Structure formats: structure tokens, C-alpha cells
Amino acid sequence: MKPNTLSRRAAMLLAGVALPISAPAFAQSVDGSAANEYADRGEALDTVVVTAMRREENLAKVPASITALNGITLEKLDIDTTEDLSQYTPSLHIYAEAVGSEKYTIRGIGRTSEDLSADPGVALFLNDVYIPRQAAANLAFFDIERVEVLRGPQGSLYGKNATAGAINVISRQPTEEFSGYGEISYGSYDRITGKGAISGPLVEEKLYARVAFLTDDRDGLYKNLTTGETANDINTRAARAILKFTPTDQFTATLIGDWAKSKQNGVLKSIISDVPGLEYIFFTNNPVTGLPRPGVTPPTQETDLRTARSGINGRQGIETYGGSLNMTYAANGFDIVSITGVRTEESYNQEDNGRAQEITSYNTTAEDTWSGSQEIRLVSTASNEPGDENRFSWTLGVYAFHEEGSRETAIYRNIAPFSGIADFKQSINTDALAVFAEAKYRLLDRVGLTAGVRYTTEEKELQVDAIATRIPGIPAGGPITPFIDADYVAKDSKRWNRVTPRVVLDVYLADDAMMYASVSKGFKSGGFQGTPPAPPLNDFSPEDVMNYELGFKGAMFDSRVQLSGAIFYSDYKNLQLQTFDVNGAPTTATASARSKGIEVEISALLSPGFTVNAGASFVDPEYKDYIAQQPGFSDPAHTFDRSGERIGGVPRYNLFLRADYRHSLGGAGDLVFSGSVVAVDDVVTEFNTLWANEYAKGDIRVSWESPDSNWVVSGWVKNVTDTTYYRGGGPVSKYETDKIRLGLINDPRTFGASVRRSF
Template sequence: MHSRRKALTALLATSMMAGLAAPAWAQGEPAISADDPGAIIVTARRRAESIQTTPVAVTALQGAQLEGAAALTIGDLQGAAPNVVITSGGTGAAAANISIRGIAFADIEKSFDPAVGVNIDGVYIGTSTGQMLDFFDIDSIEVLRGPQGTLFGRNTIAGVINVKRSRPKNEFSGKLELEVGSYGRFSSRNVVHVPVVRDILAAKFFYMHTQSNGYYRDLADGGKHRGGTNNENFGASLLFTPSSNFEALITVDKQVQDFDPVLGSLTKTGDAFAGAMPPALVDQSNTRGIYNVIASKSLYGKYRSPGVTAEMNLDLGGIKLTSVTAYRESTDDIMQDYGSAGLYATNRDQTYHQFSQELRASGRIGDSFDYVAGVYYFKSRYHLDQATSVFGAAPTLQSTTGWSESYAGFIDVNWEVLPKVRISGGGRYTHDKKSLQTAFTDPGNPSASFAAPRVSDTWNKFTPKIGIDYRPNQNLMLYASWSRGYRSGGFNGRGLTVYSATLPYEPETVDAWEAGLKSELWDRKLTVNLAAFYSDYKGIQQTGTVAVPGIALPQTVVINAAAAKIKGFEADVTLRPVDGLTVRGAFGYTDASFRGFIVDQPVATGATTSISRTFDFSGVDMIYAPKITASINAEYTVPLEGKLDADLKFNAGYRYLSRYDQQISADPAIYPTAISAPAGATVDVPRNDPRLRSDAQNLIDISASVIFKLNDSTRARVTGFVRNLLNDRGSQTAFTASAFPVYWGFATAREPRVFGAQLGLEF
């Protein structure tokens, strides 16, 4: 370990010395802001550059776009960026299920790592909880598609969502907003910037509150609304700029959520729990019935997550040094029954904390070579106490603690080898260590109780990237790249036997090829960015129930069960045909298929006996991988004539997502075939359970705003909006418990049609 730390330190020192030896910023560096004020600036490669000169498939959304579309959370990106699906986790606080290019992660268990890295102000969020962010205080969002392992690290095999909040300003300013809407929605969101010491110290204070009654209906309580939430997000930032070449930005914030964690029922006749559940919750329609619940009023969810981030930048002329230090912790306490009307209830009490430190050096050497290099450290720990009661029996008790530690060193370079031709690439070396310890107590079956030893394992991975781009003129760039992504191995935090709680699973990897073009046409009124990709996805981590020789009970384990081939196409288009009108469109096509997804799984045949069969899941759909995602959004601003100094702004958007599955689980229709199949036979699984499929979504959002210009620096805004105008309802996450037989099923519901109005002030 000591030698590894020395190596990483040496890498950073070398990169710093190279930058110090370099001349000042070269004349040949592209002008980004001063000479090109219309450019969209992104930091997709940890350096500020125009999106049109960045050889990465990236969709960038600015804060004004999100405001005009009345977007509320990160979930509103779904469909707006090609091949991106984002849904609410349902069983975790502020949790998001995110899929990019057919690679998804849909679990709130903190022993598992996300497949999409969500970065807030340069800080990686290590779990899916806390990722469903509010959009109000957002400066920009970048959606990077494809593996980003070189610069953003492990657990970014699908891509990265890079979120940048607004920075404190050296002038008294701010924006305030009140909103009312359907289902008892009310929000107050406020940001104020204060110059503490002119041009030296600036402060930003923010407070956001959102509440709603929820859009589920409790059939046992006169149809009253359930699923309500109360969210708070508040904090402060300080920007210290004592000189022209140094700045320090410190942000302290806290996220608080109290919510009613009800879930809709997907239970069908034939499920093991069906006969004991209220008939009104059995055999409901997948699109409408899941909005009806029967749930105890004692259910609750509580989430608290404070954090602090410190970013420092030092510009030494030929080199820029950046340090990002962050600490975040969270506590969640959730009492939930998973759409089972109380038949299966859990109380999950969790604590989590993470610490990360990144040091980067960036600069240029001569006129044709620039680089970013650095080292990274991440450490986390979580503890879970879970009590589970089935059919009112005395609860079982699970106590699990997980530890994670990661070291990495990386470098990324651009080299203009010929006029208009650049080679880019680099690599990242990552060392991961994970540990887990679980104890389990079952009052009804003492023989099942155990205290497993603490187990640990380590993984090392090098994730390279290489690319080439060619700019025949200032309005066109062609590029191609190959990159490798890596998702860490680990241990199963749901293991409830010594075997399953101590069995490690190995990392996932993806090799991704991408080719694309970026173009600006018609005097830059039309932007067309295209990308085609092919991904070879290996070692896919999958939870399953397996039979283990010498162990009587079936084991729920995580195994590297399959591989997959994924290919597709993407388009991002922006058109500004006349003054005041902007039309944005996105299209994504994904063709994803499993390879070699074969597992041995027990099939229950009686109360005390079982047989095992081999199942081939290669024919089922991958989860959260719609073949088509598409969107078009138009924004039109009209100045109002006369004495009123105001603008009228219209915004209309349409998003389409084709159907997709939400869990890998065999269709119960093959259950008789599996039982009758001879021992040693392989049973083909043609599809997942149909109730786990989200139907095609057609989502229309519209808004109209009047923006009053009160003076040179003050604007007032009145907005009316409708989200999901067609009231397109259905599931956004779905799950069935166990298989052969299914015990029961549950789901979260999509937001129905919502009306609302906003009153805003910006000064």
C-alpha cells in the first residue's frame, strides 16, 4: 500500500513539474469565451472547452433552459438527452435509477455501486440515494454518454451526469421563486448572492422547500392522497479570491426529506401472497391500478444528508492546480411495506458517509499539447440495521456494515499531431478495496441465525482511452474513440446466509467504440451532433437465486452472470431559424442484447423440497434500455409592445420513450415447463415477467411565461405550466419478489398530469 501511494504521489509531482516547465498559455489555444461568446462551454474532459470541439458525446443544458421548461429534478432529463432513462428509485430516499446507452443500475442497496456517475460540483456521489436533485440552483448540466473511466473514474461505465451549481457572485443579486400546483404541491426556492468584501470574498445563501400530497390513492381511507413528500435543501457557499491567480470555493449544504413511502401493487393471481392480500390490489392494470394503494398510516421515510465541498484553484501561468475535497454523510430511516398491504414490512435504518480528495494539474506544453493529470482518493462506510416482518411474525434482524476504499492516478492528453488533427487519450489506474460484515437473527428459526466474519477483497484495473478528431474547418469536427469502463466488484449486502454474505462478485467492464461528428451550419443557426456507438459489456453483475451443492436452502447471491452487446445511434440538434425561436431535438436508438446469460436456479416443488434447473436468460430484454428515446422542444420569446416592458415566452416539449423492462425476472408462464423439464436440461426464458415492462411513454410539457423588466437588473416572471399534458400513466420502476413462484410484485408510478404556476423574481 505504501508503494502504491508513493507511485500516485510521483505521478502528480511529475505532471506538476511538466506544467511548471511549460511556457505561458500558448497563442494557439482556442478562444472560448471572449472570441466566441455564443459557444456552449463544457467541462466534460475536466477542462473548459466548447462543446463543438469536445470529442465526446455530451448533451449540455443550461439553467435558463431548465427554468423555461419548468423542469424540477434530474428526472426531467429523461428523454431530453439521447438514450438516457432516469426514474425515481421508490424504495430509497431521493434515489434515482439511471441508465445510459442500455447500461443501468436500479438498486438502492449501498453495497452496490452505480453504473452512472453523478458528480455535483466535481464530487462523485457514491450511492443512488441523494441523486434525485432539485434543478433551481443549477448553472449547467452535462450528460456524458459512454464510459468515462479515465477522467471520472470507476463506476462510470455507462456515463456521467455532471452537475454544476451556481457560484457566488461579487454583486448583490439573487432569484426567488414560489410555486403552487396539483396534488398539494408548494415550493419556495431562493438563492441570494452577497459581496462580503468587494472582489475578494463573495457569499451565496440558498434555501429550497418543496412539498406535495402525493398522487397515489388509499382505497382503505376514502381515496385520500398518499405518497407525499416534504423536501428541504439549504446551505451557503463562500468564494475567496485574494488574487488574480487563486480562488477557493467552499460549500456547506444539507438535504432533508420526509416522505410517505407507499408503493403500488403488481401482485397477480398465482403469486404466493395473492390469496392473503386485499382483492382490490390483485390483478390491477399495470398502467392505472398501481396508483391505488392500501397502506398503513404508520409508514414513514426520513432522510438527512449534510455535506461540505472545498475546491481550490491555483493558476501558475503554465499550469493550473486544482484540489477538490468533499465529505458527505447521510442517515435514512424508512418503514415500508412494498405494496403488500403490510404482509411484508421492513424498517431500514442506515447511516452512510463518504470522503473524497482529488488533486489535478492541467496545462499546455508548446502550441500543440495539453493535458490533465491527477490522483484521487475515495473512502466510504455504511451501516444497515433492518427489521423484516412477514405475515405479522416476529421480525428478523439484519445488521450489515460495508467499507469501501479506492485510490487512482490518471492522465488525459490532447496532441495536435497535424494541422486540424488531434490525438487524444490517456488512462487511469484504480485500486479498490471493499469489506463487508453481516449478522442475522431469526427468532422463528434460530438455526438460520448467524454472525459472518468480516470479509475483504481487492481489485485493480487500468482503464485507457484513445481517440482521434479532425476539423476540416471551423464548423465541422469528425472524431472516433475507444475507451474502457470499469465497475468495481464487491459483496452482497442482502446476503442472509454466511455463504451469500461472504461471497465476492467480480467487476464489470465495458469496451466502447464511438464515432461521431459535430457541425454548425447556416451561419451557426443550426447545430447537428451525431454519434454511433458499439459496446462490449462483460461480467454483468446480477442478483439471482441459486442452488449451491451441500447447502440445503437456495442462496440469493450476486454473480457475474452475463455479457451483452450494445449498439446504437444518437443525434442532438439545435435550430435557431429566427430571432426569439430555439428548437432543440434529440434522438437515440439502442439495440441491446444479452450473451451467455445462463444460471442455475432452484424451482420450488413443495413445502420442503426443491429441484434446480438451468435457465438461459439470453433472450430477455436488458433493463431500462428502450430502443428509442426522442424529444423535441421549442422555446419562443416575443417582446410585448407598448408601455409594458416585458417578454412573452412559450415553451413546449414532447418526449418519447419506447417500452422497456425494469427487472430481470422470468415470465411465470414458463413455471410449469421448468418443473417438467428433465434434470440437466436448459430452460429457455423468452421474456421477463410482462408486469415488469413499462409501456411506451408520450410526454408533453408546456409552459407560458410573462417576464417583466422592472429595471436594468431586475426581472419578475409569472409562469403557468402543465407537465404530462396527455396524462400518460404507468409504472416507472417495477419489481417482483422471488421467482418460481413469485411472492408478490410492486411498482412506483409515473407522475400524472400536473398543473402549476410560478412567481419568480431575479435581481
């Protein structure tokens, strides 16, 4: 199978558009007030305000590598989830094998194992509240104010589990005047989406409210040739309510509650092969003799990649609840901020692993977790940008976190010697406490120094309850069945402590041109190998990273062009990797690694109403020291030295180009034309066999807006060229030789229309 790909010449052309980092003309920069005046007249790009550094700041003046997308941009690009976000964010890569199986990487790092005690390396926050479980991470985007993606370790202000970076999603807040909107859209595969919000004052100048909702339904894209049913549908419901209380000018309290539920009638995966007729022999051959099992037909790739054969359709879903209370008191020269958060997540997954019709092999997994967090910050309010009288700003804080939950997996197979029934349950209990401080001092009017540090202590306790039976043994050195004759309880706990500093030097070359250099450290929690066969539980060390970065931000041509870029080098120790133990069960290994690369983003207002945005990243992650074990084998003969090789699961380059053009129809409103192109490099497995080919795809949207902007009617086409590519998936049978894999194909070309009414 060879998906549509981007030619090397086209890739270089797109890179040339996205990488004009040598452009001069900084002498024409303007100050912030002038830039805002130009923006109000439609002659300059808007100023973007972010809270990435735990205070409100102009994005162009934050010495860090950050991408920020506002709610309007998210809607124009049809970004519905955090997975969609990766296509328009340099160095961010997200893929989802199913509901609740999202994997995040930034700069090539961040994926985690399936152990309940293993944490992600990309920290996700919703309204400043940490979401610890990746199963709850693929948020449905609706009624969003903006999304901020911070690249590189965020150890001082964001804390643990942000070794690769952090994503902060901020909801739209209640408005002082009554307003709202409603939108409905219909598209291919009977996709019907409805969303809306209503906002306004409940008590004049004292109490405000906002309520938003989302419904999203779509038929399945896959066909199960065994059962005749469809799979991979969409069924999502979500709602959010916000109350904002302002009894005085000094005090504000914001209470947020959210709920979301998604389910699918199973996730059916494709068998994808680069060699015609190659058989997928996972479970279909005898692991001792290597010979085919009598009466069992190994499956091969289907003619239609969105069809597959599975004995069951399976079912998957997730339901989340969350709440937060954000209180701010404006004292004399500083703010006191308190953020209290609670998150719950319940998910389930049932999937057929056998793939051959004669084999019954399926897993059923259920996860249930609860977490609570409390953060208190003191934040100085005086600005200390160039030209300000004040030269010093600071942030102090304390953070506490608790999580408890469980994941239970039941496995059934009818294939000797893997036959049997297994059930094992992991239970987690985590407590973390941190104190942090960061200060910025302007050494000279155009030279600033930022220094921050965070101390974190964390304790984890994991218990595993296992019940399993199987047909007796397999010879030593051969593949081992995951079904171990055992009824046992294993329990262990461990505490880790870390200090994570950050130092940044920024230098302004002009009013709107800045360079910065930074050194930062991050860490990701350690954990335990929570899969069978038997006690005791083996722990794995925390992941540590030192990051070195040079960056640039600037505005040119009266703020009609904004440019940012960074080069980085990250050095990892005890990089946590998902691999498989001698029983074929997912587990966590550690390695030393490094990642280096470059990121560039540019926005340009070419003429009133015509805006172009482009971005690119080139990431080169590599193992420095890593001896990998082939899944299903226990002997040294089946280990491989991967030192010096590319880290799997990550594309080296990611390019995007998008454009928006607004054409006035006079008294009849405006026409808005939007288009985007994305190009992504190929991806290899951990064992350097081809995982997914490079690809390019484009989307277009045309909208009509009424003169008062209260009505918007849009038509859109996604994946215009009907490009086919591999999104990610499960294991292959022989990592070092086979060119066959099991996983998901992207959505085909789809189209639809929407109507939006605002008031």
C-alpha cells in the same frame, strides 16, 4: 391496463424531426469569435462551455458524447430532479420507486443491486465531488449553473463506477455584483414550491458569497384504501452556501456546503396487470403446495391505478450533508487544482410487502454512510485547437477515496412458512487510490490525438451481522424462505486493481465540423453478496467494459444550427445485475453483455426568438452469456438461459422535441411560449415479460417577462394529455409467465403558476 401510447407513425415522424444528420452547408460555418458576435445579436445559438474533460472547453469542440443543460433550460423544462433529466437526454434512463431508490442507466447499463457493497455504473458528481450512494443521487435541482451528462465509460478522468457514463451537476457561483432572486409557485395537489438565492461581494474583489434555498411540498397522489390515508406526497427542504475567496489573481478558493432533506408518508405501489382479474399471489399462496392460503384474498388491480391496499402507510426519507473545498493556483503554463469533498447520507424506508389485508409483511431499512475524497490535478492552460500555435495539452492527477457506513434491515411477516422476525446489518469500509494522466497532441492543424490512462486500486471490507428466526424448513428444490435460523457474523475483504485507458482521434472537416473516433475502457468495483442466509460471504468480480465510438459535431448556417451524434458499441464482462438468491433476497449476479446504438441531438434558431431542440437515441442492450435463476428457487430446473435476449429495465428508444418562442410586446415586455414532447419505448423485465408500455407525453409553459427581465410570471401544464405509464417497481410472482407487477404510476396531468422576482 393499456396506457396512452405513441403510435408507430407518430414515433417515426418525431424521429424524422430529430434525426436530420445528413444536412450539408458546413461551408457556411463561422469561427468561434464570429459565432459569439452573432449570438450577442440573437442571430446564432450561444456557445456552451463545459468542464466535462476537467478543463473549460467549448462543448462543440469536445470529442465525446455529452449533453449539457444550463440552469435556464432546466427551469423552462421544469426539471426538478435528476429523474426528470432523463426525459431530455439521449440514452439516459432514470426511474425512482421511492425516496432513495433511484436507478440510473446510460446506454442500457448501470443499474445496481441493493447490496451495500454494490456500486452504481453511472457516476454522479456534485461540483466535482463523487456521490457514492444512489440513495443520495436524486438531487433536487435548484440554483444550478448547468448539468453535464457524459455517455460511455469515463475510466481515465472520472475513474471507477463510470462504466456507463457520468453526470456532473455544477452549482451557480457567487457574483461580483449584488444580485438575487425569489420564486414561488402553486399547483395541483396543493403543491407549493419556493426557491431563491442571494449573491454578491463581502469584501470587494476578495471575498464573494452566495446562499440558495428550496422548499417543496405536495399532497399525496395515492389513496390507501385500507387505512384511508394518502401516500406519495412531497416534503423537501434544501439549502446551499458558497464562499469564493480570491486574495490574488493567481489563487482562488471556493468553499461549498449543502444540505437536503426529503421525506414521504410512505410510497404506495399499484398492482398493474395486463390480464383483467389476474391475482398478485406474491406471499398469498403457499410456496410449497402452490395453493391459496385459507382466509387470504390475493389482491388484484384497482379500478383507479393510484389507489392500493396496504396494512401500513409506511414512511420513507433521506437527509444528506456535503461540503467541498476547491482551490486553484495558476502557475506558469498550468493550473494546480485541489478538490476536497465530504458527503454524508442517512435514509430510512418502511414498506408493506404483503398487499393482502390478512397478511402483515413489512420491511424497515435504515442506511447511514459517510465518504471523503481528495483529488489533486495539474492542468495545462494553453489551448491546442485548430489554428492555435500550441499543439500539446495535458492533465495529471491523483485521487483518494474513503467510504464507511451501514445498512440495517428488519423484516417481519406473519405468514408460514415465511413467519418470523429477521434483522441483518451490513457494514462497509472502502478505500481507493488512483493516479491518472491524459494528453492531447495536434498531429496536424485539423487532426488531434488524445491518449489517457488511469490506474486504480481499491479495497472493500464488508461485515454482516444477522439475527433471524422462522418456522422450520421447506423441501429442497422448492422456494426457500428468507428467514434462516441463524445468529452469525460474517466478514470478508478483497482488493481489486484496474488500468483504464482512453484513446481519441478527432478530425476537423471545417472550422465548425468535427468527427472523432474513440476507444475507452471502464470498470465498476466488485463486492460481496451481503444478504443472508449464512457465511462465508461470496464476492463478485468487478465489471469491465470496452467501448468503441464514432461521433460527429458541427455548426451550420452561421451557427444557427448545432448538431451532434454518435454511434457506439460497448462490450461488457462481468456485468453486475440485481437478481434474487435462493432465499428470495436481492443479490448480485454477473453476465457478459453488449450494448450498441445511436444518439443524435440538434438545436436550431429558426428565427430570432424561436429555438427548437430535438434529440433521439436508440439503444440495443443484449446479454451475450447469462444463466438466470428464478427468484425463490434453488434448483437447476428453475434457471433460464437469457443469452441473446434484451437486457431488462431499459427503453430501446427515447425521443424528445422542445420549442421556445419569444414574442416582444414592445415596452410591455415579452411573452415566452415553451412546449415539449417526450416519447419513450416499452420496457421489459429481466425475464422478458412486459414491464411498461411505450408512452408519449407533453408539457407547456407560457411566461410573461418584464422589460427589464426582473419580473417573470408563468403558467404551466405538465402531462397535458394525462398519459398514464409505469415508472418502475418491485418483483412479479412468476417472472417467466405472469403479466402482473407491482410498482409506481406516473403523475397525472397537473397545472400551476409561478412568480419570480430578480434583483
